[in-house]
Amino acid sequence: MNVRSQIAMVFHLDKCIGCHTCSIACKNIWTDREGAEYMWWNNVETKPGTGFPTRWEDQDTYRGGWEVKEGKLRLRSANKGYVLGKIFHNPAQPSIDEYYEPWTYRYQDLFNAPEGSDQPIARPVSKITGKEIAIEAGPNWDDDLGGSPVYAENDPNLDSLSEEQREQLFAIERLVMFYFPRICNHCLNPSCVAACPSGAIYKRGEDGIVLIDQTRCRGWRACVSACPYKKVFFNWKTGKSEKCLLCFPRLETGQAPACFHSCVGRIRYLGVLLYDADRIEEVALSSDENLIEAHRSMILDPHDPQVIRQAQSNGVHDSVIESAQKSPVYQFVKVWKMALPPHIEFRTLPMLFYVPPMSPVMSMRKGDVLTQSDQGLFHEIDNARVPMQYLAKLFGAGHDAKVRYALKKQMAIRSYRRAVTVGDIEPHIADQMLREADCTPAEAEAIYKLTSLCTFEERFVIPPMHREEALEMMEDPMDHKRETGFGVMDKPMRGS
């Protein structure tokens, strides 16, 4: 057992209101620069929808993630020799047109236009070329367009639905959508790291944050296509790749990452998970059906004395173990089994988990009355407007058992709390629902509390990062006296 600690995340989709505050917080801190304007390390997608970049989930095109070939784990993009052979032109690389061309407006025209009978307008100009452009796409161009034939209908996840289900999904009275905020998953088996020819991308041993060494990146672009979530971006100005860094400078000073901190719906949770690094390959090789269970099984119980001993011997600080014991992520993922990894069939073993969203129930006609009631306590799960197969494709590698379990629990708790606060549900029915959902009243209260009444400190249990023990602290600061400073000596300027 090789115990390592990982900063992991849970996004509670049932709470997401799609306000994009997270995206803006991130943009303002990290990507408001030339070359990075088009990047959204955090973005919020409307599902069903094509996403950002367009159809990123379609790995037949982008060839991201891993596949199992002859019992071995292989990058879907290519083997090593092939990567080096295709280094001059990467056939699976998305171009900026798959994202969008960033633009601004010529606002000065509003002030400088000569007097006339028409209103002056500010024309859009490209932030790359400075020339006028016709805007064709933006980062959330399909925002809220749940039933759109251009966007929603081209969602790659809809492939799992039957023709009839697809048609139903787009019937006007059944239109549905939910929000899907995304950042880098800081995976345990990251394909961007494995694909980087320069070895510039690495996972930090202490906290599992995946970073790109900017001075070692040579712009070979293999990571961009290899990441199945398309969360590595190519900076067209510096000629280097960039990605979400989980705001590590904030984490190291005990602050939540910007997107977490600013989340209006309070849907985000952050905490430490202890996992067994020796099992990464074995878990990633599991069959689609067993992937989620295997992934969960490599997450270790931070209260188990043996795990604690192993963690200590592996250099995990006591304070980090303590924070793993209080981790809300551990509760959601391992104890309550409500949070699921996105597209685990890409086999990168993401460390960001989603609580699947509830959706409105389909109405049905009974005589002259539109009603939503039917028999069975959990009928809503199968009558929800978002088809189960669709959610299973997103969060269950195509298998619905785990998704169903998570939804059932949410519904049971909802009924249970309704029985408590409103009282129009018989307590014995609520209890029966809890039992059927594999939940106890105590657990239901705990989930309810962490979902609805959670404080800032309960949502973000940030471990001390112990940078005071980092190697650079051993260096004599006087070594650098009269030098330019501790940071990057040359500005990160594009080479010639």
Next chain:
Amino acid sequence: MSGSILDIFLFVVLPYAATAIFFIGTIRRYRTQPFSYSSLSSQFLENKKHFWGLVPFHYGLIVILTGHLIGFLIPRTVLWWNRVPARLYILEISALIFGLLTLIGLIQIIYRRFSSQRVLVVTSVMDWVLYVLLLIQIVLGLYTAVAYPWGSTWFAALAAPYLWSLCKFSPDVSFVAPLPWMFKAHIVGAYALIAIFPFTRLVHLLVYPLPYVWRKPQVVRWYSRPEGIR
């Protein structure tokens, strides 16, 4: 050592100067501006013409440069190979094909730089200098190949001993002094490219990621452990 002042300047002083600039320039740049070592790919900004330029150019150039290197390293073997006319023709024709590929690729690359506004934005002055030099160099090379046939033979017989004399620090320009000026220009062009190498995007050639072939797939760095990269 014999030859005119000009010959000595072009074929003795220039190569040593260019090589010195090459080493000092690239090492200095790597140490002081590691960030600037990048392929500076523009595929992200333009994805279609990119293929038709970059692929023929790179593969053409790799084969041609390897050919030059072989002629330099094992000239006797090349001469032995060329003794049979059929083998000579095969060698010359394939070299010409790859030379043409390189030229076509470069023309496409230059055309792409002009025709795509986005790519034009990320094109530096040194890029243009490089393209002009490369274009001249490739055209001169192709012209030499066509106008003075069986270059593979006389490269091995004349250029190789000249280059070896440079390597042994006893330069002998008598091998190249009597050669046609178009070919002399090709040699000078090569030195010019070596000299500007550290100041252009060509440095990406030095960081071709060969270690990727044998490194482990996952890279983990510890900021608190002496072994660092593991």
